[in-house]
Amino acid sequence: MLTLHKAAAALPKPSRSRMCEFLRSFGFDPGKLFLHKLILGIETSCDDTAAAVVDESGKVWGEAIHSQTEVHLKTGGIVPPVAQQLHRENIQRIVKEALSTSKISPSELSAIATTVKPGLALSLGVGLSFSLRLVDQLKIPFIPIHHMEAHALTIRLLNKVEFPFLVLLISGGHCLLALVRGVSDFLLLGKSLDIAPGDMLDKVARRLSLIKHPECSTMSGGKAIEHLAKQGNKLHFDIKPPMQRAKNCDFSFTGLQHVTDRIITQKEKEEGIQKGQILSSAAHIAAAVQHTTACHIAKRTHRAILFCKQRDLLPQSNAVLVASGGVASNFYIRKALEIVTNATQCTLLCPPPRLCTDNGIMIAWNGIERLRAGVGVLYNTEGIRYEPKCPLGVDISEEVGEAAIKVPRLKMEI
Numbered sequence: 025m026l027t028l029h030k031a032a033a034a035l036p037k038p039s040r041s042r043m044c045e046f047l048r049s050f051g052f053d054p055g056k057l058f059l060h061k062l063i064l065g066i067e068t069s070c071d072d073t074a075a076a077v078v079d080e081s082g083k084v085w086g087e088a089i090h091s092q093t094e095v096h097l098k099t100g101g102i103v104p105p106v107a108q109q110l111h112r113e114n115i116q117r118i119v120k121e122a123l124s125t126s127k128i129s130p131s132e133l134s135a136i137a138t139t140v141k142p143g144l145a146l147s148l149g150v151g152l153s154f155s156l157r158l159v160d161q162l163k164i165p166f167i168p169i170h171h172m173e174a175h176a177l178t179i180r181l182l183n184k185v186e187f188p189f190l191v192l193l194i195s196g197g198h199c200l201l202a203l204v205r206g207v208s209d210f211l212l213l214g215k216s217l218d219i220a221p222g223d224m225l226d227k228v229a230r231r232l233s234l235i236k237h238p239e240c241s242t243m244s245g246g247k248a249i250e251h252l253a254k255q256g257n258k259l260h261f262d263i264k265p266p267m268q269r270a271k272n273c274d275f276s277f278t279g280l281q282h283v284t285d286r287i288i289t290q291k292e293k294e295e296g297i298q299k300g301q302i303l304s305s306a307a308h309i310a311a312a313v314q315h316t317t318a319c320h321i322a323k324r325t326h327r328a329i330l331f332c333k334q335r336d337l338l339p340q341s342n343a344v345l346v347a348s349g350g351v352a353s354n355f356y357i358r359k360a361l362e363i364v365t366n367a368t369q370c371t372l373l374c375p376p377p378r379l380c381t382d383n384g385i386m387i388a389w390n391g392i393e394r395l396r397a398g399v400g401v402l403y404n405t406e407g408i409r410y411e412p413k414c415p416l417g418v419d420i421s422e423e424v425g426e427a428a429i430k431v432p433r434l435k436m437e438i
C-alpha cells in the first residue's frame with residue numbers, strides 16, 4: 025500500500041484547462057444527446073499505450089496504439105519509470121487518434137473503461153489519472169477494468185461464446201487457467217508459481233542476443249523465438265517439461281529458463297564465442313524451448329479440461345477453450361493446444377494475434393460487457409485506486425491439485 029500511495033503521489037495531474045482544450049478540439053458539446061452506447065477503452069497497464077472506441081454490437085469505431093517494445097528491447101527489459109514517461113508522452117495523442125478515427129465526439133460516449141489492475145503501478149497510474157479527468161469533464165460513468173478479465177472476454181467480441189468456458193491466459197506478466205462463468209465470475213484453476221511464459225521467452229531471447237539477429241531485431245522476445253524456431257530442430261536439445269509429477273494445473277517457467285541458460289553457456293564455450301554473439305545453434309535452442317513450453321502449457325490445460333468435465337463445470341462435449349494473451353499469438357503453442365482440444369472434444373478459440381497482445385479494444389469491450397451486465401459501472405469515482413497486484417476470481421487451485429487427475433499421454437507431433 026505504501027509503495028502504491030507513493031507512486032500515486034508522484035503522478036502529475038493533467039491540468040483542467042489542458043483537458044478542456046483537449047475536449048474543445050473535438051467540438052465537445054455537453055448538451056448533446058447520447059445516441060449509441062459507445063465506450064472508450066484505455067489501456068496503460070504495461071508497455072502499450074492503447075485506446076479504442078467500441079459499441080454494444082462489438083463494432084470497433086476506431087483504435088490507436090503506441091507500443092514501447094522497441095525502447096524496452098534496447099534497455100533489456102521494461103524500466104517502469106521509462107514506461108511511465110512514454111505513457112505520459114503518448115496517452116493524449118493515442119486517445120485523440122482513437123476518437124478521431126472513430127469520428128465520434130467525446131460527448132457521444134456512454135462511459136470510459138480503463139485498466140486499473142493488475143500491472144505496473146507507474147503505468148496504471150497514467151491511464152487512471154487521465155481517465156478520471158476525462159470522466160469528470162464529460163460527466164459520464166467510469167468502468168474500472170481488470171486486465172486479465174479483458175483478455176478473457178475479448179473472444180466474445182468476435183465469436184458467439186456462451187458462459188461457461190475455459191480460458192488460458194498466457195502473456196509476459198501472467199499465466200493462468202480459469203473457468204469463466206460470467207462477466208466477472210471466474211474460478212481460478214491454476215497459475216504460474218514463478219514467472220510467466222512470455223517473461224521466460226523474453227529472457228531466453230535476450231540471452232541469445234536475438235536483438236542482434238537481422239530477422240528478429242524489432243520483434244518481442246516470444247515472437248523472435250517463434251520466428252527462429254522455424255529454422256531449428258526441436259529434438260536437437262532434450263529439455264524436459266517442468267512439474268511432471270505435480271498433478272495440478274499450476275505452471276513453472278524459471279527452471280526452463282535456467283536449463284536453457286546452461287545450454288547456451290555450454291554452447292558458447294564449445295563454439296568459442298563471447299556472450300552477446302549469436303550462436304550457430306540458436307535456432308535449435310529456440311525450437312527446443314518453444315516445444316517444451318508448448319508441451320507444459322498443453323498438459324496443464326488438458327488437466328483443467330478433465331477437471332472441469334469431471335465436476336460438470338463444463339459441458340461434456342463442445343466445451344470451449346479460449347487461449348489469449350501475447351504468448352497465445354504463438355502458432356506452435358496454438359497447435360499444441362489443438363491436439364488437446366481434439367482429444368477432449370473441445371473447441372479451441374483464439375483471438376487474432378493483434379487482439380491477443382495488449383490493446384484498447386479489449387478494454388472497451390470489457391466495458392461494454394460490464395455495462396450490459398450492470399456490474400462495476402461507477403457514477404462516483406471518489407477513492408478509486410489502481411492495484412498493481414490483483415488475483416482473478418475465486419482460487420480453487422488447491423481443490424484441483426487434490427483431485428490429482430492423471431492426464432493421458434498425447435503425441436505432441438506439431
Ligand code: KG4
Nearest residue numbers: 195196197222244246247350351354381382
Ligand atoms: O499480452 P501481452 O501483450 O502483454 C502482457 O500483458 O504481458 O504479452 C506480451 C508477451 C511478451 O512476453 C512477448 O514476448 C510475448 O507476449 N509474445 C509472444 C509472441 N508474441 C508476443 N510469445 C510467443 N510467441 C509469440 N508469437
Ligand code: ZN
Nearest residue numbers: 195349381382
Ligand atoms: Zn496483457
